[in-house]
Each structure stands twice: as C-alpha cells, then as structure tokens.
Amino acid sequence: MQALFYFLISKQLWKNLLIMILVSVFLVIAVNQTLKIYTRHGQKIPLPDYEGESITSASEDAERRTFEIIIADSVYMVGRRGGIILDQIPEAGQLVKEDRKIYVTTTKFKPDMIRLEDLPPFYGRNYERTARVLDMAHSIRSSITERTFDPGPEGHIMGVLFEGDTIIYRDRIKEGVQIPIGGSLGFIVSQQRGGTxxxxxxxxxxxxxxxxxxxxxxxxxxxxxxxxxxxxxxxxxxxxxxxxxxxxxxxxxxxxxxxxxxxxxxxxxxxxxx
Incomplete structure (x- = not known):
C-alpha cells in the first residue's frame, strides 16, 4: 500500500500524465486545423452572380463550388432565348456555406398559349383600346390588315385574323384557336367611307x-x-x-x-x- 502511495506522488507519473495531456490537445488542434484547410469546414463562401447566364453553364459552375441550382420558376419573355437565369435567391455576393441550394427563375423556351375565348371580346370594340390591352397583358402585337364599311362608329373591330386565317368575323368565332404570348393578330376595322x-x-x-x-x-x-x-x-x-x-x-x-x-x-x- 505504501508503494502505491509513493508511485502516485512520484514526479515521473505526473510528468508522463502532463505529456499525454499536451499531446492529446495538440492532436485535436492539428486534426481540426487540417480539416479546415482541406474541407473549409465552417467557412462561408461568397455566392457568384449567375443572373444573365444560361442554366447549363451556371449549373456546371455551381457544382464545382458544391452548390446546387434549382429552377423555382420560369417565364416566357418576347425576344429572349430560353434557359437564361433572370434572378437568384440568395442574391450574388452573399456568404453561404457549402452545399447551399440556389433557387433561380429562368426564361422559357416556348411561349405560353392563350385560348381565344380567354381573351377579351373583340367584335364591336374600339381597336386602339383593344390593341393596348393585348400588348400590356399578353405582349400580343396588333395591326390593321383591312378597313371595311360599317354604319356604326369608325375604328371598331369587325374581324380578327391569325396567321392568315380569319378567326373572328362579326359575331362568328372559330373554335379551338390558341394564341401564343408575343404573337401577332390582324384586325378588320370599320370605317364610314371607301372600301367594300x-x-x-x-x-x-x-x-x-x-x-x-x-x-x-x-x-x-x-x-x-x-x-x-x-x-x-x-x-x-x-x-x-x-x-x-x-x-x-x-x-x-x-x-x-x-x-x-x-x-x-x-x-x-x-x-x-x-
């Protein structure tokens, strides 16, 4: 029993214990720092600006940076090719961690189609006012292709043409017609002089x-x-x-x-x- 007591109070024992504690602390710090260096664990990375880029190239770049791009919405824009990123969440420049999901809105490749019966009434309506509504609400371009006599007010719609086909003439409406957003319509407009x-x-x-x-x-x-x-x-x-x-x-x-x-x-x- 006396030998055990002298062993516990010996300088060699405490010296060895101290060395073991110091080595353990050193190993923990070394391993932690090594992980930070090689995996950037716990660090935040500035998010790139993907707006204006194609979804294909942006996804490839994001994957190299351990990010994931997810298409949250898509819209058709007249005159712009499809697959272009319009906005992103989080915004560019924000500091984010690895494996962050980036939600984007892109342009569509094909326009949405609108049923003719879902558009506002045409026959008998003022052409200028109707053309403004179509442009603002659906980006549909309008043009006057023909003027015809009508005893009523001038400048009112008597007929509508789409891709050379008459889809509305007076109160007759062609069924099953769909108009693309950004498309064009021709109009037959009333006048009180000339024409047929x-x-x-x-x-x-x-x-x-x-x-x-x-x-x-x-x-x-x-x-x-x-x-x-x-x-x-x-x-x-x-x-x-x-x-x-x-x-x-x-x-x-x-x-x-x-x-x-x-x-x-x-x-x-x-x-x-x-």
Missing amino acids: VEVPNLVCRTYDEAEFIIASYKLRVGTTRMQGEVSSLDRAFVVGQDPEFTSDARIEMGSTINLILSEQKPQDCDSLEE
Missing part, C-alpha cells in the same frame, strides 16, 4: 325598305325592272336583285344595286323571315 360592304339581302323587302337599306350601306339604287304590272312603287316587293345576296358577297361602296319589283310578294318570304 356586304351585299344586303333585299328580296322580300318592300321598295321603300330596300331603298332605305341600300342608302344605309352607302350604296345607290340602280335600274328597276317591273315583273308584271306594278301600279305603284309603294305596293311593290323586291323579287330579285343584281348583284345577288350571298353570305360572303361584297361590293364597292357607292355602287348600284339593280332591283326587280313585283306587286306579288314572293312565296318563300315567310320561311326566310323565320
């Missing part, structure tokens, strides 16, 4: 009615030929006209329409009126 007008359907009308309709279309009554005996124009009905009416027939404004009149109303007038 539709050929009105005058058959079955009285002469007075036909004369009024012809004048409202900015046309003139041409020759009148009687079929049978007509005692008075007030009692005459239109039984024929030249040019004839069809759904797509048009005539220059100021032109004449020749009429064939009869005191007998055509037999199929009632069915036409229905």
Whole structure:
C-alpha cells in the first residue's frame, strides 16, 4: 500500500500524465486545423452572380463550388432565348456555406398559349383600346390588315385574323384557336367611307325598305325592272336583285344595286323571315 502511495506522488507519473495531456490537445488542434484547410469546414463562401447566364453553364459552375441550382420558376419573355437565369435567391455576393441550394427563375423556351375565348371580346370594340390591352397583358402585337364599311362608329373591330386565317368575323368565332404570348393578330376595322360592304339581302323587302337599306350601306339604287304590272312603287316587293345576296358577297361602296319589283310578294318570304 505504501508503494502505491509513493508511485502516485512520484514526479515521473505526473510528468508522463502532463505529456499525454499536451499531446492529446495538440492532436485535436492539428486534426481540426487540417480539416479546415482541406474541407473549409465552417467557412462561408461568397455566392457568384449567375443572373444573365444560361442554366447549363451556371449549373456546371455551381457544382464545382458544391452548390446546387434549382429552377423555382420560369417565364416566357418576347425576344429572349430560353434557359437564361433572370434572378437568384440568395442574391450574388452573399456568404453561404457549402452545399447551399440556389433557387433561380429562368426564361422559357416556348411561349405560353392563350385560348381565344380567354381573351377579351373583340367584335364591336374600339381597336386602339383593344390593341393596348393585348400588348400590356399578353405582349400580343396588333395591326390593321383591312378597313371595311360599317354604319356604326369608325375604328371598331369587325374581324380578327391569325396567321392568315380569319378567326373572328362579326359575331362568328372559330373554335379551338390558341394564341401564343408575343404573337401577332390582324384586325378588320370599320370605317364610314371607301372600301367594300356586304351585299344586303333585299328580296322580300318592300321598295321603300330596300331603298332605305341600300342608302344605309352607302350604296345607290340602280335600274328597276317591273315583273308584271306594278301600279305603284309603294305596293311593290323586291323579287330579285343584281348583284345577288350571298353570305360572303361584297361590293364597292357607292355602287348600284339593280332591283326587280313585283306587286306579288314572293312565296318563300315567310320561311326566310323565320
């Protein structure tokens, strides 16, 4: 027991213990510093600026720096190629740790499509106002491709064309049409002078009615030929006209329409009126 006591208080024991403690502390500090040097553990790195770069090159650079780029959103921009980074979170220059995720917004390669029925109404609306709305809301460009007579106010939309195809004419709308953001539309716009007008359907009308309709279309009554005996124009009905009416027939404004009149109303007038 006495030998153990002398051993515990011996200088050699405490000397060895002190050496062991110092070595252990040194090893811990050395290992920690080595890890910091080789892995930069605990350090923060300034984040590069990826805005304006392509997503491909930015992702490759981020991977070399142990970052990960994630596309959070994408938008179509007219005139800009797809896959370009518009903004990033965190912002460039911020100090971040390794393995940090960077969320970016990029440009789309293809434009979004808008259904024709989801666009604002066209027929009868003011062209200038409609063109501004389309440009501001959907970046859709507008142009006037044709002007046509209409007795209503000038500058109103009578028809719409897309890629050379008439998709709206008066109250007729083509179904299943989709317009790309950044696309173009052509418009047929009303005017009260010049141009062409539709050929009105005058058959079955009285002469007075036909004369009024012809004048409202900015046309003139041409020759009148009687079929049978007509005692008075007030009692005459239109039984024929030249040019004839069809759904797509048009005539220059100021032109004449020749009429064939009869005191007998055509037999199929009632069915036409229905």
